[in-house]
Structures are given as structure tokens and as C-alpha cells.
Amino acid sequence: MQLKVTSWNINSVRLRIGLVCDFLTTHAPDILCLQETKTPDEQFPAKAFQQIGYGHLRFIGQKGYNGVAIVSKLPFSDHEAMTMCGRPDARHMSAVLGPGAGAASGIAIHNFYVPAGGDIPDPELNPKFAHKLAFLDELGVWGMTKRPSDRPAILLGDLNIAPYEHDVWSHKQLLDVVSHTPVETTALEALRADLGWTDAARSLRPEPEKLYSWWSYRAADWQASDRGRRLDHIWLSEGLKPTLQDLTFLREARGWQRPSDHVPVTVTLSL
DNA sequence: ATGGTTGAAAGTCAA
Numbered sequence: 001m002q003l004k005v006t007s008w009n010i011n012s013v014r015l016r017i018g019l020v021c022d023f024l025t026t027h028a029p030d031i032l033c034l035q036e037t038k039t040p041d042e043q044f045p046a047k048a049f050q051q052i053g054y055g056h057l058r059f060i061g062q063k064g065y066n067g068v069a070i071v072s073k074l075p076f077s078d079h080e081a082m083t084m085c086g087r088p089d090a091r092h093m094s095a096v097l098g099p100g101a102g103a104a105s106g107i108a109i110h111n112f113y114v115p116a117g118g119d120i121p122d123p124e125l126n127p128k129f130a131h132k133l134a135f136l137d138e139l140g141v142w143g144m145t146k147r148p149s150d151r152p153a154i155l156l157g158d159l160n161i162a163p164y165e166h167d168v169w170s171h172k173q174l175l176d177v178v179s180h181t182p183v184e185t186t187a188l189e190a191l192r193a194d195l196g197w198t199d200a201a202r203s204l205r206p207e208p209e210k211l212y213s214w215w216s217y218r219a220a221d222w223q224a225s226d227r228g229r230r231l232d233h234i235w236l237s238e239g240l241k242p243t244l245q246d247l248t249f250l251r252e253a254r255g256w257q258r259p260s261d262h263v264p265v266t267v268t269l270s271l
Numbered sequence: 272a273t274g275g276t277t278g279a280a281a282g283t284c285a286a
Contacts, residue, residue: 011286012278036286038279064279116286128285160286217276217286261277261286 001103003269004029009158009262013037033111035158037067060090068093074101103271112157121181136187143195156234161188166207167230197235214262243269
């Protein structure tokens with residue numbers, strides 16, 4: 001079977017439920033992982049997903065900030081929302097595909113929303129940046145000590161870091177801009193490599209090709225200036241690496257009516 | 272060096 005999984009920072013799932021449903025009916029991933037849903041659980045638009053064939057939902061949200069969701073055609077056997085950095089931030093949701101998911105059963109999906117980190121790249125001066133670095137530390141500790149290593153897994157989400165030179169429009173100009181500073185990029189790369197994850201995007205489309213998943217709302221013309229960054233990632237555990245068939249950044253989604261500033265990133269696995 | 276836009280929310284904070 002083929003398994004299609006999408007990660008998308010939606011920047012309010014209620015505001016963009018129409019776009020999300022259009023995306024699902026057109027591209028039909030088996031699983032969609034959302035970040036920045038900005039929606040308390042009692043207001044999550046579950047029915048809209050259920051009506052178009054996505055009957056298996058796991059979400060955790062807050063009023064106005066953060067929030068993650070896993071929306072799936074395939075059933076789960078288990079799920080968990082980890083509390084990160086001791087805060088009620090709703091920045092993680094995981095689910096394990098259930099026995100009814102065919103060859104995909106047993107695969108764990110980990111959906112993360114890493115803190116953006118504010119503007120000043122100094123943990124002494126900026127508590128948001130300190131929080132981001134602490135979150136990355138905790139992610140590394142979780143990967144080393146808590147994640148079952150015998151279970152195939154996909155780690156994805158808005159990691160808010162563009163790790164490589166060609167993950168940003170100008171490596172030199174962004175070296176002191178939060179999302180591309182050496183302290184962040186080395187921390188992310190270390191925890192990815194040390195834990196044996198494969199970066200799906202760079203596995204199929206290596207540097208120096210430019211790859212972006214986010215373009216600022218502040219650009220006068222995002223398409224013309226094309227000052228993007230690759231902040232959204234899909235990582236595969238060792239065993240899933242040979243199953244990777246395809247990867248797509250849906251750049252056109254940035255040009256939709258009232259778009260998110262992030263576009264959907266999708267992998268297709270052949271199981 | 273600064274400003275530019277968006278969302279949730281109802282003045283500002285976060286991104």
C-alpha cells in the first residue's frame with residue numbers, strides 16, 4: 001500500500017477550514033498533521049473532517065495560540081499529547097496507526113510545533129529563544145530515552161528551523177535571524193542525526209536545490225521576492241527510509257485566497 | 272536600522 005502523510009501549519013484551522021477541506025479532497029493524503037490550529041478543543045471543526053472521510057481525529061488546542069491535530073482516514077490504536085517544557089502549550093500530538101490500517105499499522109506519527117523563538121537570538125535576553133532551545137533539548141532527550149526504538153515512526157511538523165544553507169533564500173543574511181542561527185541549526189541537525197532520522201525532503205532533493213515551506217506575510221510580493229525558508233519537516237525512522245517514494249511542497253497553496261504563511265509538505269511511502 | 276502582515280482577540284501579543 002501507499003501511505004501519504006502531510007504536515008501543514010494552518011495558522012487557525014477554523015479560519016481556513018475551507019482551504020483544508022479543499023486540500024484534502026484534491027490531494028487525499030491518508031493523514032494530515034496540522035500545527036497552529038489556535039482552537040480550543042470544544043471548537044475544533046471535527047465534523048467538517050468527518051464529513052469528507054477523515055473520521056479519525058486527535059487534537060489538542062488552546063484559545064488563540066499553538067495547537068496541533070492529526071486528521072486521518074486510517075484508524076489509530078493509541079495516541080498521546082506530551083507536555084513539553086512543563087507548559088500547557090499544545091505543541092505535540094502523536095498517534096499509532098491501528099490494526100485496521102493495513103501495512104501501515106504500528107507506525108507512530110509524531111506531530112510537533114516547535115516554538116518560533118521570538119526575534120532576538122540570545123537566550124539571556126529573550127526568554128522565547130531560551131524556550132525554543134530548551135524545547136529542542138527536551139526533544140533530544142525524548143528521542144534518546146522515551147521513544148520506543150523498535151517502532152517505525154514519522155516525526156513531522158513546524159520545527160521553526162531552516163537547518164541548511166539552501167533552506168533559506170540567503171544563508172549569509174539569515175545567520176543571525178532566529179530560525180537559521182548556528183545554535184539552532186546545529187541543535188536540530190544533531191538531534192536528527194543522532195537519533196537516526198532521515199530528512200525526507202533532502203533525501204530526495206539534496207542541496208543545493210532551494211526548498212521552502214514558508215514565506216512571510218510581510219513581503220509586498222512573496223512570489224516575486226521569494227524570500228522563503230524551509231521550516232516544516234518530515235523525518236522518517238531508519239526502517240521507513242527505504243519506503244520513501246515521493247515528496248511535495250505545495251507552493252501554489254501560498255497563493256490561495258487568505259492563505260497560511262506555510263504550505264503543505266507531503267510524503268508518499270510505499271509499504 | 273526599520274518596517275512590513277496576519278490571526279485571535281478586543282488591547283496587544285505572537286508569529
